[in-house]
Amino acid sequence: MQGLKDLIKVSEADYLSIYEKVILSQTNEREEILVPYMSMGNFAFEAAINERKCLVYDDNPLIKINFESEFFYPSFAGIRNRLGEIKIKRNFADCGVRRFLDPKTYDEVMSIREFLDSSPRDAVNLWIKRLVSEVLKMPQIINNTISTPEYFDVKERVLRTYKAVLSNIDPMKILILHYCIPSFFDNESAIEAMLDGKKVKMAYYAPYVFNAEIYFEQHLLKMWFSNISKERLKAAQVSNAEYENREKKDFLFLHKKLESGGVIFVEKAKEYNLDGFFKLALFYGYENLKAFCDTKGNAIYLLRKLGA
Numbered sequence: 001m002q003g004l005k006d007l008i009k010v011s012e013a014d015y016l017s018i019y020e021k022v023i024l025s026q027t028n029e030r031e032e033i034l035v036p037y038m039s040m041g042n043f044a045f046e047a048a049i050n051e052r053k054c055l056v057y058d059d060n061p062l063i064k065i066n067f068e069s070e071f072f073y074p075s076f077a078g079i080r081n082r083l084g085e086i087k088i089k090r091n092f093a094d095c096g097v098r099r100f101l102d103p104k105t106y107d108e109v110m111s112i113r114e115f116l117d118s119s120p121r122d123a124v125n126l127w128i129k130r131l132v133s134e135v136l137k138m139p140q141i142i143n144n145t146i147s148t149p150e151y152f153d154v155k156e157r158v159l160r161t162y163k164a165v166l167s168n169i170d171p172m173k174i175l176i177l178h179y180c181i182p183s184f185f186d187n188e189s190a191i192e193a194m195l196d197g198k199k200v201k202m203a204y205y206a207p208y209v210f211n212a213e214i215y216f217e218q219h220l221l222k223m224w225f226s227n228i229s230k231e232r233l234k235a236a237q238v239s240n241a242e243y244e245n246r247e248k249k250d251f252l253f254l255h256k257k258l259e260s261g262g263v264i265f266v267e268k269a270k271e272y273n274l275d276g277f278f279k280l281a282l283f284y285g286y287e288n289l290k291a292f293c294d295t296k297g298n299a300i301y302l303l304r305k306l307g308a
Contacts, residue, residue, distance in 0.1 A: 001275065003282040005291040007299055015294040019046040019265075022302065026202050026263045027052050030179065034191070034200055034257060036250055038063050039208035041070060043265070044182050049172050054182040054204070057191050060236035061228045062215075064184050065133060069126040071181040073174060079131075079162050082124045083155045086115045097224050100139055102151040109136065109154055113225055129226070131158045136221035188253055199259040205250065205277070206267040212237040247276040255284060260307045263289070270297030 010018075019042060027033060029051040035044060037058050044054045048071060056063065092110040101109065109132065116129050135157045140147040185191055212234040216223055223233065238246050254264055264281070268274050281303050282288075289302040 001278055001282075004278060004288045004301065007291045007293040010292050010294060012294055015292060015298070015300070016042065018292060018300055019043050020050060022263070022265055023047055023050055023052055023202070028201075031202075032195075032198075032200050034203040034254060035182070036203070036205060036254070037207045038067060039206065041067050043204050043206070043267070045071075045170075045173065048176045048180040048182065051177060051180050053180050055185065055191055055194065056182050057185040057188055058236075059186050060210075061226070061232055062236075065130055065222075065226055065228075067182075068184055069123070069130045071173070071176055072123045072178075073166065073169060074124045074127060076159070076163060076166060078124050079127060080159055082128060083112075083158065086112055086155075089114075095224065097221060099146060100149060100221055101136075102149045104151050105149065105154060109225065112154065127162065128158065131161050133222040133225045135161055136225055138218070138221055191257075195257065199257055199262070201259060201262045202265065203254045203258055203262070204265045204267070205254065206269075207238075207246075207250070207272065207274070208269065209272065210237065243273075244276050247274065248280060251277050251280045251284075255305070258305050260305055262305050264303040264305070266301040266303060268299045268301070270299075 023033075023043075023046055030053070032053050032055050033047055035054045035056045035058075038044060038056050044056065044067070047054050056067075088108050088111045090107050092107055095110070098106050112128065112132055116125055119125050132154065135152075135154065139149045183194070185194070212230070216230045216233050223230070258264065264286070266274065266277070278301070285306050286303040287306055289304050291299065291301045293299040
């Protein structure tokens with residue numbers, strides 16, 4: 001597209017290093033960065049490690065489940081002790097998923113779910129919720145017949161999974177300051193209220209696509225445990241007909257909140273078309289400073305807002 005720089009192909013390592021380089025060159029410590037979508041955590045982690053705070057506003061309910069807990073890691077003993085506080089009750093009524101779980105497993109999961117629903121959303125509970133949702137796997141269904149679910153001790157499986165998480169954690173993540181943990185919002189109105197008229201120096205724009213219908217069916221137990229309905233998940237999915245309007249809406253909001261001289265860090269997956277966003281940016285006088293791509297075809301475009 002005329003107005004965009006030719007892509008410079010870089011190695012995977014150099015591609016990943018661009019996040020930190022741009023964050024450090026375009027923002028200062030304790031400043032905020034707007035992030036409308038968060039399909040991956042790479043950029044937000046780099047920002048947090050370098051003491052910048054991302055304001056994430058994504059109406060996809062999976063984002064909080066998948067990422068909110070990843071910026072603080074309670075001790076193994078903390079998870080174990082909290083699980084010890086949860087008393088297992090028996091003979092829960094069927095909530096529609098009992099056929100997918102062993103009866104004892106179902107009662108254990110329901111007891112944990114009931115406990116979390118009535119407890120504060122602190123770091124330990126966020127991790128327990130995420131871990132339980134991840135260990136709940138759908139049984140095999142062959143010729144419309146559900147295979148007999150096997151019993152497993154939910155608490156024991158959660159602890160084993162968290163131990164594996166801790167053994168593979170990037171040590172840098174443990175050093176993230178509390179202030180720099182991203183804030184998660186459901187919509188732009190909440191961001192408006194939070195900024196209260198302030199503008200930012202940087203935004204990160206990386207929209208994504210996913211099939212809500214297929215994801216929900218493949219992760220039914222995770223959705224049930226997390227209280228996410230199919231209708232709620234589908235509402236977060238942008239249809240092909242809505243792409244152009246969504247790009248326009250996204251750009252105008254970022255443009256409004258970005259100060260003159262500020263940068264939009266655009267990351268585009270190989271299969272994603274962002275022509276509408278780029279055309280608007282060029283029409284509003286943005287300058288494409290640099291453009292990079294990795295060996296997989298993913299690309300980064302740095303767009304600077306010009307003007308007084």
